[in-house]
Amino acid sequence: MPVPRYWRYQDQRYNLAGSRCTVCGTVYFPQRPLCPKCHRKSLGKMERVTLSGEGRIISYTVVHDPLSDYEHLSPYIMALIETPEGATLLGQIVDAEPDEVEIGKEVEMVFRKLREEGKSGTIQYGYKFRLKG
Amino acid sequence: MRDVAIIGVGMTKFGEHWDRSFRELGIEAGFKAIVDAGIESRDVDALYVGNMSGGLFLEQEHVASMISEAVGFTERNLPAVRVEAADASGGVAFQQAVLSVASGIHDTVVVGGAEKMSDLTSIEVTDAIASVADRSWEALFGATLPSLYALMARRHMVEFGTTREQMAQVAVKNHYNGARNPYAQFQREIKLSTVLNATPVAEPLGMFDCAPISDGAAAVVITTMDKAKEMGKDILVRVAGIGLATDTLALARRKTFTSFPATRAAAERAYKMAGVGPKDVDVAEVHDSYTIGEILAIEDLGFFKKGEGGIATEEGRTSLEGEIPVNTSGGLKARGHPLGATGVAQIVELVWQLRGEAEGRQVKDARIGLAHNVGGAGGTVAVTILEVI
Numbered sequence: 001m002p003v004p005r006y007w008r009y010q011d012q013r014y015n016l017a018g019s020r021c022t023v024c025g026t027v028y029f030p031q032r033p034l035c036p037k038c039h040r041k042s043l044g045k046m047e048r049v050t051l052s053g054e055g056r057i058i059s060y061t062v063v064h065d066p067l068s069d070y071e072h073l074s075p076y077i078m079a080l081i082e083t084p085e086g087a088t089l090l091g092q093i094v095d096a097e098p099d100e101v102e103i104g105k106e107v108e109m110v111f112r113k114l115r116e117e118g119k120s121g122t123i124q125y126g127y128k129f130r131l132k133g
Numbered sequence: 134m135r136d137v138a139i140i141g142v143g144m145t146k147f148g149e150h151w152d153r154s155f156r157e158l159g160i161e162a163g164f165k166a167i168v169d170a171g172i173e174s175r176d177v178d179a180l181y182v183g184n185m186s187g188g189l190f191l192e193q194e195h196v197a198s199m200i201s202e203a204v205g206f207t208e209r210n211l212p213a214v215r216v217e218a219a220d221a222s223g224g225v226a227f228q229q230a231v232l233s234v235a236s237g238i239h240d241t242v243v244v245g246g247a248e249k250m251s252d253l254t255s256i257e258v259t260d261a262i263a264s265v266a267d268r269s270w271e272a273l274f275g276a277t278l279p280s281l282y283a284l285m286a287r288r289h290m291v292e293f294g295t296t297r298e299q300m301a302q303v304a305v306k307n308h309y310n311g312a313r314n315p316y317a318q319f320q321r322e323i324k325l326s327t328v329l330n331a332t333p334v335a336e337p338l339g340m341f342d343c344a345p346i347s348d349g350a351a352a353v354v355i356t357t358m359d360k361a362k363e364m365g366k367d368i369l370v371r372v373a374g375i376g377l378a379t380d381t382l383a384l385a386r387r388k389t390f391t392s393f394p395a396t397r398a399a400a401e402r403a404y405k406m407a408g409v410g411p412k413d414v415d416v417a418e419v420h421d422s423y424t425i426g427e428i429l430a431i432e433d434l435g436f437f438k439k440g441e442g443g444i445a446t447e448e449g450r451t452s453l454e455g456e457i458p459v460n461t462s463g464g465l466k467a468r469g470h471p472l473g474a475t476g477v478a479q480i481v482e483l484v485w486q487l488r489g490e491a492e493g494r495q496v497k498d499a500r501i502g503l504a505h506n507v508g509g510a511g512g513t514v515a516v517t518i519l520e521v522i
Contacts, residue, residue, distance in 0.1 A: 009269065030269075030270055058288070058390070059285070059288045061280050061283035061287065061336050061337075061338075062333070062336040063275065063280045063334075064332070064333045064334055064335065065259060065277060065279065065334040066259070066275070067256075067260055067272060067275060068256050068259075068260050069275070070275045076275060078275055078276055078280050080384070088385045089385055090271055090274060090384065092274060092275050098336075103291055114273060114274065114275075115273070
């Protein structure tokens with residue numbers, strides 16, 4: 001897979017860069033060029049916003065039947081994370097055993113390797129989450 | 134708009150057809166539907182094909198031309214359209230074909246749905262199916278399709294007290310029905326404990342909460358109601374309502390994780406067009422690719438209140454003898470789930486039910502049937518309502 005496909009989203013995947021519509025105030029992740037609520041009124045009025053990386057688990061699952069990219073990590077934990085900014089993210093929970101994970105627990109973003117493009121290809125990085133405290 | 138009737142149906146047995154190709158499966162289903170309709174190939178004006186991913190499963194795109202040739206339609210250079218909407222491809226293809234007849238563009242159309250999945254290994258299939266989720270924001274981060282349903286299942290358990298046993302009962306019921314369907318991939322009953330003790334896939338969902346990897350094809354023939362009447366059919370099955378809806382590709386970008394808003398929107402459109410409501414439906418085929426999917430469906434379609442789908446299933450209200458029999462065919466769980474074929478196979482089952490031909494699993498006096506076909510984790514939903522006139 002050509003590098004640009006991953007490179008173009010680096011700011012979002014490395015820094016949790018989202019978009020805020022300055023017309024209605026809604027925060028989106030990933031970024032959007034237009035607000036789906038405000039339509040053309042939001043043209044040129046979407047500003048870059050960096051999510052804090054803080055959040056709360058609203059649901060989780062332990063994946064035993066993985067994608068080929070993640071076979072070496074199986075079983076791994078995926079969770080829906082509600083952020084204080086208002087956007088919901090999907091990501092892996094790392095550095096925790098499944099029985100430590102609960103709905104309502106607070107998490108913070110960590111920067112980790114996601115996958116690699118074969119043995120000699122690029123390595124893709126991005127956000128995962130770990131339990132706070 | 135012209136009234137549209139279904140005059141012929143047919144399908145292959147669903148399962149692992151190691152010895153048969155995508156082409157051969159398509160030919161069998163199409164041939165059966167045309168013979169069932171009592172027409173000749175020359176009476177057909179166009180072909181619609183629901184196929185999710187010839188590209189990923191067979192490294193073969195352009196399957197409309199491929200199937201048109203296989204069934205002999207290229208002799209007359211007929212129009213053929215391949216429709217893709219993840220595992221709602223079949224349901225959406227059917228609706229597009231209905232629009233083409235209703236509009237007056239075509240009179241008689243064959244709609245096929247087909248998928249050949251068993252030519253890939255199990256993990257390759259998991260990767261291919263994950264392409265119906267958001268590749269850039271879900272699959273890249275490790276999400277499989279069952280993991281997204283698992284996230285919804287756990288939310289449903291927390292918000293409404295739905296139990297693991299209630300979800301498992303969906304699989305038990307659908308295997309019971311599948312054991313009465315000669316076209317089903319799994320024609321045997323299972324116990325609740327089998328579902329509960331199965332290998333985990335994405336907790337809380339296990340192997341028996343998930344539809345299998347399947348090969349298969351299904352086809353129907355539709356025409357104008359006037360033509361159907363001229364043919365002197367004993368029982369006329371009318372397409373009473375169609376509704377299609379979309380939602381965000383990624384689950385995380387939704388406001389709710391215990392409902393498919395697209396099911397609600399598609400159902401509302403289909404009910405309105407048909408002039409009926411959920412209480413009028415006698416038999417339903419819903420999208421149980423994962424057991425939680427059937428619970429979401431029977432709530433979002435209005436058969437039961439939100440949060441009561443699990444208990445309704447446990448109480449047998451959706452069984453063959455229940456007030457609203459759901460997935461009499463065995464559903465995706467037991468009939469099998471060759472992705473692009475499923476939406477068309479749902480229509481085939483409803484037609485058999487409405488004509489009184491569903492031997493061994495017939496719902497008494499079924500007059501109105503509803504099909505509910507979901508793409509991915511709810512990004513597309515097609516709801517179709519059929520009635521006997």
